[in-house]
Amino acid sequence: GENVEQHPSTLSVQEGDSAVIKCTYSDSASNYFPWYKQELGKRPQLIIDIRSNVGEKKDQRIAVTLNKTAKHFSLHITETQPEDSAVYFCAASQRGGGNKLTFGTGTQLKVEL
């Protein structure tokens, strides 16, 4: 089955700096890669996603890049703000087999003032 590795497990940045979280996946058949943000005590919420036919996608301050050859994808947050502090999860999925999502282990992002 699919295996998703996520790094780093914790990330501390100064407000206004950029943050980058990286994930690798094992199954070359995976073709959908969402990112979820989870605030303390809350449910995970989708913040951005990318399909395998796209190399990069941007939504205001967040962007995701995908390298299919290397089987890795990354989340980029620019101009970080305190409200960006949360746990971020990457995931991978493929068509068929119930479209199951396999999640990474999460990155605790702390944006310091």
Added chain:
Amino acid sequence: NAGVTQTPKFQVLKTGQSMTLQCAQDMNHEYMSWYRQDPGMGLRLIHYSVGAGITDQGEVPNGYNVSRSTTEDFPLRLLSAAPSQTSVYFCASKGGREVWDTQYFGPGTRLTVL
């Protein structure tokens, strides 16, 4: 439109007890799933359903049962609770069968097994 709801929010069980975690959605979503979240391990899929009457196992199904008699409800049953099942449980649903259809999570149930 309440989205995905879960009950209870918190539960404490003793080893060997059984219980059912409830999950309901009012968005007429076909796909529903259950995840458990443990520190440092992300979310792991327990069971999922692609429609009423159809269920299948995920990554960590042992110790859990599910059924899907209606589109709206997808309960998760713990037959004989064990301390290893202490976790936060999230139910999720999505509207379509495409892999890129957005998955919506419920608020979670925090379960402690003593």
